[in-house]
Amino acid sequence: MKASWIAVDWGTTNFRAFLMSDTGECLDKIQQAKGLLSVDQDQFPQVFDELISRWNGIYGHLPVIMAGMVGSQQGWCEVPYVHTPASAQDLANNIHSVDLLSGNKAKIVSGVRCINAFGNPEVMRGEEIQLIGLGEIIKCDFNAILFGTHSKNAYWCDGKIESYSTVMTGELYSLLVNHSILGKSLPEQVFNKDVFIKGVEIGNKYPLNHVLFSARTFKLFDDVQDTNIHTYISGLLIGHEFIISNRLNKLYLVGSQKLASNYALALEHLNIEFDVIDGDECFLKGMTKIYSKDESNEY
Amino acid sequence: MKASWIAVDWGTTNFRAFLMSDTGECLDKIQQAKGLLSVDQDQFPQVFDELISRWNGIYGHLPVIMAGMVGSQQGWCEVPYVHTPASAQDLANNIHSVDLLSGNKAKIVSGVRCINAFGNPEVMRGEEIQLIGLGEIIKCDFNAILFGTHSKNAYWCDGKIESYSTVMTGELYSLLVNHSILGKSLPEQVFNKDVFIKGVEIGNKYPLNHVLFSARTFKLFDDVQDTNIHTYISGLLIGHEFIISNRLNKLYLVGSQKLASNYALALEHLNIEFDVIDGDECFLKGMTKIYSKDESNEY
Numbered sequence: 332m333k334a335s336w337i338a339v340d341w342g343t344t345n346f347r348a349f350l351m352s353d354t355g356e357c358l359d360k361i362q363q364a365k366g367l368l369s370v371d372q373d374q375f376p377q378v379f380d381e382l383i384s385r386w387n388g389i390y391g392h393l394p395v396i397m398a399g400m401v402g403s404q405q406g407w408c409e410v411p412y413v414h415t416p417a418s419a420q421d422l423a424n425n426i427h428s429v430d431l432l433s434g435n436k437a438k439i440v441s442g443v444r445c446i447n448a449f450g451n452p453e454v455m456r457g458e459e460i461q462l463i464g465l466g467e468i469i470k471c472d473f474n475a476i477l478f479g480t481h482s483k484n485a486y487w488c489d490g491k492i493e494s495y496s497t498v499m500t501g502e503l504y505s506l507l508v509n510h511s512i513l514g515k516s517l518p519e520q521v522f523n524k525d526v527f528i529k530g531v532e533i534g535n536k537y538p539l540n541h542v543l544f545s546a547r548t549f550k551l552f553d554d555v556q557d558t559n560i561h562t563y564i565s566g567l568l569i570g571h572e573f574i575i576s577n578r579l580n581k582l583y584l585v586g587s588q589k590l591a592s593n594y595a596l597a598l599e600h601l602n603i604e605f606d607v608i609d610g611d612e613c614f615l616k617g618m619t620k621i622y623s624k625d626e627s628n629e630y
Numbered sequence: 631m632k633a634s635w636i637a638v639d640w641g642t643t644n645f646r647a648f649l650m651s652d653t654g655e656c657l658d659k660i661q662q663a664k665g666l667l668s669v670d671q672d673q674f675p676q677v678f679d680e681l682i683s684r685w686n687g688i689y690g691h692l693p694v695i696m697a698g699m700v701g702s703q704q705g706w707c708e709v710p711y712v713h714t715p716a717s718a719q720d721l722a723n724n725i726h727s728v729d730l731l732s733g734n735k736a737k738i739v740s741g742v743r744c745i746n747a748f749g750n751p752e753v754m755r756g757e758e759i760q761l762i763g764l765g766e767i768i769k770c771d772f773n774a775i776l777f778g779t780h781s782k783n784a785y786w787c788d789g790k791i792e793s794y795s796t797v798m799t800g801e802l803y804s805l806l807v808n809h810s811i812l813g814k815s816l817p818e819q820v821f822n823k824d825v826f827i828k829g830v831e832i833g834n835k836y837p838l839n840h841v842l843f844s845a846r847t848f849k850l851f852d853d854v855q856d857t858n859i860h861t862y863i864s865g866l867l868i869g870h871e872f873i874i875s876n877r878l879n880k881l882y883l884v885g886s887q888k889l890a891s892n893y894a895l896a897l898e899h900l901n902i903e904f905d906v907i908d909g910d911e912c913f914l915k916g917m918t919k920i921y922s923k924d925e926s927n928e929y
Contacts, residue, residue, distance in 0.1 A: 449836045451844035452851050481843060497843040506805045537748045538873045539838045544796040545750035552751050574837045
């Protein structure tokens with residue numbers, strides 16, 4: 332298979348480039364902890380050139396299409412958000428060009444904004460690609476959770492991202508275990524399934540901040556071992572994420588396998604049908620789709 | 631008025647002693663940032679003696695009665711919790727003695743535990759005194775919120791602390807503004823009433839972690855100014871605290887005047903009748919009541 336183009340996921344903390352064949356296969360990958368936070372704003376062309384220099388020598392210039400925070404105010408070039416409902420074609424129509432060191436162009440895909448079910452504005456950069464990719468895989472309407480630091484609960488309808496909302500599950504977990512009284516003075520933590528489910532049940536039933544303190548009192552009365560407190564907090568937060576049930580019959584979990592197992596346990600317990608889909612697979616399917624829809628072809 | 635006894639509130643961060651008359655008036659006060667965290671566990675008698683040395687010289691030995699975390703595992707002496715329902719007499723019956731440097735005794739009041747409305751265990755040390763005091767002031771059943779780092783939502787019935795639950799409003803606020811992405815890179819913050827009410831409305835209506843991220847997106851779209859983000863987060867969290875309505879007609883707010891004004895704004899907006907009662911007044915009324923009920927009189 333011939334190397335044909337490059338798909339890039341450039342986020343706040345990581346840079347990942349995928350060498351793609353003309354049939355949408357990934358032939359090679361370059362990954363570095365070289366996210367936006369470690370790049371001066373006028374150095375993006377230089378840094379990009381260095382990051383993919385290994386391929387430049389072999390393949391010469393290939394079309395480059397990028398997504399993620401690289402299109403934000405803090406990125407290479409700010410690309411305005413497309414509003415929902417948003418299809419692959421909408422994203423392709425709103426793609427932006429930036430200049431590479433070589434004089435060629437690279438493309439940056441816009442993010443997607445919406446007003447969520449609570450009437451609040453929402454923004455995403457990067458996850459929209461995974462949703463487009465998942466749409467290619469599923470080929471019907473779906474609900475998906477793109478879990479992580481800021482989990483996105485999305486609804487895909489008629490070939491478009493219809494709406495989504497953000498739940499700060501990952502970040503709140505990190506705050507609580509690292510900085511709160513709940514996470515203080517704990518021994519080394521181990522995962523415990525029963526404790527996780529206990530957290531899921533409580534978090535799924537009651538207002539979050541009215542039950543968080545139980546992570547401390549359960550420990551005090553040995554209802555939860557001090558080695559399982561992180562597990563319990565994780566259960567509370569994931570249970571809380573599913574406190575709203577406005578979904579179709581089946582839920583798709585998109586993300587890393589490791590975290591997926593916790594979500595899977597929670598969903599099994601809550602009797603919600605689900606399937607786990609690899610996040611990178613979705614990303615590459617989505618980028619391939621958008622690349623195919625970009626008719627300007629000026630790379 | 632004659633100095634008759636000493637009431638002490640000894641918590642994790644602060645030490646406060648009140649010189650009381652035989653008619654329950656506070657004649658003098660000693661306050662120092664000398665909480666449990668800064669006292670070695672075998673040094674309590676020495677530290678106490680130094681802290682109130684100003685009074686020792688004038689009044690000689692006076693009965694001392696203490697409450698707060700001083701009765702916890704990390705304190706002077708661990709005093710077991712009394713279970714709800716708990717009256718002033720129950721607390722007096724379970725008071726513990728410790729030895730002072732002088733050879734005299736001081737008393738430590740127990741904390742109170744319960745199982746809250748969500749089936750989770752709860753503990754308090756210090757707030758039970760304020761509730762006893764509030765019971766003396768109100769003289770009928772009531773709901774009260776003792777707000778602070780860990781806000782206690784309590785129900786007083788038939789002269790006893792019937793039940794309560796803990797909401798981590800103060801701590802979660804501190805985590806979010808100091809350590810989360812929501813609080814990052816903000817200019818100096820000012821309070822704004824409209825923004826606060828906006829937060830209260832949203833926090834009072836929707837699951838907390840499903841709306842927290844709006845503190846970021848509202849800023850992004852200038853719906854909330856970047857100088858009012860702390861205000862908005864405070865509104866969300868206080869609104870969330872009132873998401874459960876299982877209260878009597880009127881709510882009593884106990885705590886410092888400064889924070890009370892935010893709670894008062896929220897309650898006015900939510901059409902909940904309330905009254906603000908000074909926390910120290912409640913504490914001293916509560917200690918006076920318990921002191922009067924302690925029949926052992928061995929000080």
